[in-house]
Amino acid sequence: MYEGALTDLDVVELRKLIHNREVSAADLVQQCLSRIEETQESTNAFVAISAEWGLQQAQACDMQAVNGQFAGPLHGIPVAVKDNYYTADFPTTACSEVHKGKPNGTDSTVVSKLRAAGAVIIGKTNMHEWAYGATNEVSSFGKARNPWNNDHITGGSSGGSGAALAARMVPAALGSDTGGSVRIPSAACGVCGLKPTFGRVSRAGILPLSWTLDTAGPMARSARDLGLLLEVMSGEDPRDPTTRGISPYSQVERLGHRVRIAVLRSDELACDSAVAAANEEALKILEGDGAMINEVSIPGLSTGFGAWKTILHSEAATYHARFLSECPEKYSDNVRVQIEAGRCLSAPSYLKAQQYRTLLNQKIGAILERHDMIAMPTLPVTAPRIGEHMLKVNGSSITSQDAMTSIAWIANSCGLPAVSIPCGRDDAGLPIGLMLVGAAFLESQIIAVADRFQKLTKWHEMKPV
């Protein structure tokens, strides 16, 4: 039997141990539950959890394993689910008061797929109310706190999933991403997150924010785990007509040629110096490993950011119109103000924003014809302090909400896959993220490069004390 701490291992390692019956699912879940007991109060990562039910699921997995039966690649692996994915065994509220106390729904498509692959759904994680914000300071269950420093935000909206991974409470979690909500907390908490190509993973059974931008993605502690999880999560789904049955994603693979990485340079994407330095260093490591690094610029990113916001607010206001008229008191001021702003946007503004989106996507598409991926920092800063709503980045003032999304939105606007992985820490010890944006449906390429980086640097193994 394996003697080390299971909570430090990634899914790929755990899978091997469970399949070789060196580790039982019950032991793994028990160790996770102990970590949750130790760190839940300081992080507020979970909003619903059942130790008993988690252990029951794990014991059922172990019974199957005794008979040599393994449900799939996630057999016995505990997974934490963001609170906007419907689950049959936990309430689903998107951390809003609106759905509190309502009966549980049936599983979202992704949760069904995870269960079919053997996953143990251990609980629901904290998130920014309705996923409508990137700080996770606003939640009907209270703010999430960063395991690296509890005075700092986790980033959001999938902040609970980021905190749960960083604090070694679970090896895998689900997030959703409309303008960075998987990648922002991944960077801020020093873990790994993947926003898949639009159309790769079904959104059926996930409470929406903005349906032309929303994607569902995995979060984990290694790039290779993201590949494993994506393979389980993805596929065409009649319940989500935007999904496409494009050639199935297959496990992390090496590129067949020297990887060509475009590095995005833009005055419109100012970063603080620690973030810039860690990203430069990461690219040097990849270059030293044989990658071709080439600087590119994309004019019009500020307008594109505005267009992304117009689309987000217009679609969110449309979705929330009924709830907001029925129970305005159940919305936080933070979210309600945004919805009310969205109601005032004009139809031509929305349509112009969609047109601008197309134009920008063509520019980025042209870069991806000559490169395998585009590298940029996930965030321009490390996790801000809780309550610090205005930041200075390179001398300019920016809200923490805008700072969190100021780079990540690009992949949502374009529908492209993007991975965020840890690549350093700032002077205060807070994690820094590197983002790789790939061509549509080529998740395998960005994951391969991220995986290679993790073999060279081990930044992903760092953990809060």
Add this chain to the structure above:
Amino acid sequence: MYEGALTDLDVVELRKLIHNREVSAADLVQQCLSRIEETQESTNAFVAISAEWGLQQAQACDMQAVNGQFAGPLHGIPVAVKDNYYTADFPTTACSEVHKGKPNGTDSTVVSKLRAAGAVIIGKTNMHEWAYGATNEVSSFGKARNPWNNDHITGGSSGGSGAALAARMVPAALGSDTGGSVRIPSAACGVCGLKPTFGRVSRAGILPLSWTLDTAGPMARSARDLGLLLEVMSGEDPRDPTTRGISPYSQVERLGHRVRIAVLRSDELACDSAVAAANEEALKILEGDGAMINEVSIPGLSTGFGAWKTILHSEAATYHARFLSECPEKYSDNVRVQIEAGRCLSAPSYLKAQQYRTLLNQKIGAILERHDMIAMPTLPVTAPRIGEHMLKVNGSSITSQDAMTSIAWIANSCGLPAVSIPCGRDDAGLPIGLMLVGAAFLESQIIAVADRFQKLTKWHEMKPV
């Protein structure tokens, strides 16, 4: 040589005569030019024409024919083009002052395809300014007049094409259709028109009105001609990414089974008694010929009509924003007021309208799973008098604009193909149209039934005296 009047023949007959060299293209064009000379003043059907250039093109066709060379199925056939299709040899203004005096553009994709098939582009036809209205009373070239009675409107927006066909000025014409603009003047002028499936025919090089509703379609004097023209016009086009390369349309064909026609009954679609009676009679004729007739209803059509208008005005206001700010004085009041209304629509209204559109399309899709097509009148009335802006239909008041589009919009909302053919006349002698709406990309089925109806009744051969 053929001795009859060529201007009474349809394209299928003319093609045969030209290919057998019983008729020369020059004779045909000359006869058309004579009809244009006789009827242009009373109808105002054309806004640009060149007799000399028309004859030159025809003579070139005849030279090829002498050598046994025929460019394609439209070799030597004169075609009139709506003034919103770009043409290399005529100005393109959409009958607005905004583009007047600007240089000619290059051919729209459809015009290129017609020329490649041998068509002689004889001139540009009148239309409602910017295609933004269904009466053709508003045009920078003056209103179009109905050849059946010059005190009545042609319907629109492709009113000039409808008038040119009814007055025997040309055997074929192009229209565009956002809420009935091909079918409305076809019904009002007693000719045939086809709105193809969204995605069947390229819109590249056609001035847009509302890009999620716009389609380009043929107008002619027989259903079989619509099939021939559609075959030439359709196909995937990289210049219009909405086009799809679905199995090529092939010539008018008989259905392989007893045709199942759903007849739409709805209190929301009130018609005057002459229109209702002619449509009933048409369905009896088809039933007598073996068709299965089955009444259906579609709840929510009024809301759907509102949603169609919201989409139209939102998209049109987006497209016109720049021109309207640059030169508001070049817009008619009629069009400017609509654009200004569109600017005030909210983004959530637009998005709700698109959502309602999806719901309605599902209902209509369910009907088309059990039937081959849905029959309904093209218009609830015959062509109103010029200047008669409020009508009474079945006791209710309605604007002439709303009356024209009140049924036809359904096919645009659903992206489905629809054909309008003549099926009678009212007491004043004005033509009445029957509309058949088919399943996506099954134009061949509705054209086959329309063609069969025309073999049984000859209503399409009626002409104004």
